Amino acid sequence: MPGRGPAHGGVNGGREEESGRGTGGDRGQVALEYLGFLPLLLLVALGAVQLGLIAYGAQQAGTAARTGARSASVDGDVQGDCAQAASAWLHASCDPAFLGDEVRVTSTVTIPSVIPGVGDFEAHKTATMPVDH
Numbered sequence: 001m002p003g004r005g006p007a008h009g010g011v012n013g014g015r016e017e018e019s020g021r022g023t024g025g026d027r028g029q030v031a032l033e034y035l036g037f038l039p040l041l042l043l044v045a046l047g048a049v050q051l052g053l054i055a056y057g058a059q060q061a062g063t064a065a066r067t068g069a070r071s072a073s074v075d076g077d078v079q080g081d082c083a084q085a086a087s088a089w090l091h092a093s094c095d096p097a098f099l100g101d102e103v104r105v106t107s108t109v110t111i112p113s114v115i116p117g118v119g120d121f122e123a124h125k126t127a128t129m130p131v132d133h
Contacts, residue, residue, distance in 0.1 A: 046115050057111035058123040060086040065107035065127035068094035072103040073129040082107055104128045 067085035072078045082094035082105070091110040096103055104126060111121040 043115075050114050050118075053111055053114065054121055054123070057090060057109050057121070058125070060090055060092065061107045061109040061123040061125040062127070064092040064094060064109060065105050065125040068096065068105035068107055069103055069127040069129040072096040072098075072105055073132045075133045078105065098131070099128075101131050102128055103131055 064082045064085045068078045068082035070076075071081040078094050078096050083092050086092035086107075086109055089112075092107055094105050094107045096105045105128075106124060106126045109123045109125075111123060113120050
């Protein structure tokens with residue numbers, strides 16, 4: 001048959017690759033490359049989770065500030081209501097400031113870090129309401 005190469009066995013004459021290695025020789029190299037890339041993948045995944053936690057913590061800080069301001073406007077328990085408004089696993093605190101006929105409450109929520117070596121984050125939100133008492 002014309003065009004099949006030496007001894008009719010194809011381009012390499014029916015032999016494996018010239019180096020003596022088959023296709024299985026690259027499997028070890030691929031595993032090592034994957035292991036080298038794995039820490040970067042984990043860091044990117046933890047970064048995405050951390051961004052989600054920060055966004056959630058900021059939303060919870062806003063909720064705590066509004067609840068604290070509502071409570072302060074009717075002379076209620078600002079700290080207790082503020083802490084109950086946020087998720088139990090987030091530490092929330094509120095600082096009320098009475099400004100004549102208004103009350104301004106600033107909440108601070110501590111957001112835990114999931115990235116090793118990085119400290120916790122804080123979210124601050126402020127809400128103002130008219131005094132109702």
